[in-house]
Amino acid sequence: MIYKENPTSPDFANAPCSGQSPLFDDHLRGETAADRAARLSVATRLCHDCPCRQPCDALRRTQHHPTGVWAGRIYLDRRRH
Ligand code: SF4
DSSP: OOOHHHHTOGGGSSSTTTTTTHHHOOOOOOOOOOHHHHHHHHHHHHTTTOTTTTHHHHHHHSSSSSEEEEEEEOOOOOOOO
């Protein structure tokens, strides 16, 4: 999700989530719980070999209420789930 927060940063241009923000979002309208779990599983797997994982997690810690996938972990918006 770091790319979504920093779309112009060259540091994160090669992150696997670049251009994949729907895949990394915590919620998609009309999605079933099973479909969400499968989608987020794909997203977290993409994070595993990401060269931006550390800065991604550092940026996540600066967010007030991070949502979606950050550094291989899922953060759900508690108002929705
Ligand atoms: S660790 Fe995951 S969410 Fe963070 S930049 Fe990499 S691919 Fe994106």
